[in-house]
Amino acid sequence: MRIAIFTDTFAPDVNGVARTLKRFTDYLDANGYEYRVFAPISTNESRFTSHIHRFASLPFFLYPECRLALPNMLQVKAELQRFKPDLIHVATPFNIGLCGLHYAKKLNIPIVGSYHTDFDQYLKYYDLQFFSKFLWKYMHWFHKPLRQIFVPSHETMEQLKRKGFSNIRIWGRGVDCNLFHPNYSVQEVREQYQINEKYILSYVGRLAPEKDIETLLNISLQLPEIIRSQIHWLIVGDGPSKEEMVKSAPENMTFAGYLNGENLAKVYASSDLFVFPSSTETFGNVVLEALATGTPVIAANSGGVKNIVNQGITGTLCEPKHVEQFQTAIISLLGNDTLRLKMSEDARKYALSQSWDQIFEGLLKDYEEALIEKKQIRYA
Secondary structure: EEEEEEOOOOOOOOOOOHHHHHHHHHHHHOOOOEEEEEEEOOOOOOOOOOEEEEEOOOEEEEEEEEEOOOOHHHHOOOOOHHHHHEEEEOOOOOOOHHHHHHHHHHHHOOOOOOOOOOOOHHHHHOOOOHHHHHHHHHHHHHHOOOOEEEEEEEHHHHHHHHHHOOOOEEEEOOOOOOOOOOOOOHHHHHHHHOOOOOOEEEEEEOOEEEEEEEHHHHHHOOOOHHHHHHHEEEOOOOOOOHHHHHHHOOEEEEEEOOOHHHHHHHHHHHOOOOOOOOOOOOOOOOHHHHHHHOEEEEEEHHHHHOOOOOOOEEEEEEEEOOOOHHHHHHHHHOOOHHHHHHHHHHHHHHHOOOOOHHHHHHHHHHHHHHHHOOOOOOOO
């Protein structure tokens, strides 16, 4: 099977879509599949390969890590005619995704797509709710020709079904349990970030309004003094809210910037709890990574995260934006070492069952099904 992937974000970009697609192409390489990726040039771009075709781009205002590319249409067409893909996969609905959609129709190539980001939820954080109706009309138009739409969680599937989408399949996410594991040195992280408090609580993700960063700050600032004095917050990530967040942050909060690989895994593994208030996730890769290191998660009971965290078993789910619920969960778990240890064991056990290879094998089977599937009406 020869696969052409069209995406407006790809490695080395730091976001869930880019990281998932990079892991997928690594899997394709390892298993002898031929593929081409059409993606923007990233500001962090460090390498090109014969499999990846890059185009100039500008940052998308709602999500600067996702680029609005300016694809060379003639170059794309020529490469597709040379490569002769069996299938096109569009991973984003912006310029490069539109380019993939155009040539799938023009060259009569079967097409599938994936839905990674809930941009409709993002609109309310930027006072752009009036775009919602237009956004959904556009999303219906964009996804209508797709033989299958892949979503990362059951929660996202149900949301799209309510909006009238069909031919939806689950394409879950896995985690590298050889990288993300509990056996890193906690003392190394404590020394690196000069942490003396008894407990480390961490957050990993984009620092932006749609990640409910305001809720995170309020949680940290409003905890009772007797608990607050025992906690050090370790914040991993960057984004448009970072500058304001640093100004408002308590003294016991350290900003580590972007981390990846072992440096990121060490932060998860050294944390007593992972706190993730975002209510806009279609999946929540960072939550699964935290669980893989044996770190219990306190998260918003919303989006794809609610399908990952097993309430009372691997963590606690709280009402979105409900600061007091998050605080109660933190106080309760920090005060119960036995429960926290049991959650840690169960978190690691769950993560070990989430194999990337198994997930990609399932995706390729869905590809094969899409190739033989007759085109049907996608919407009622």
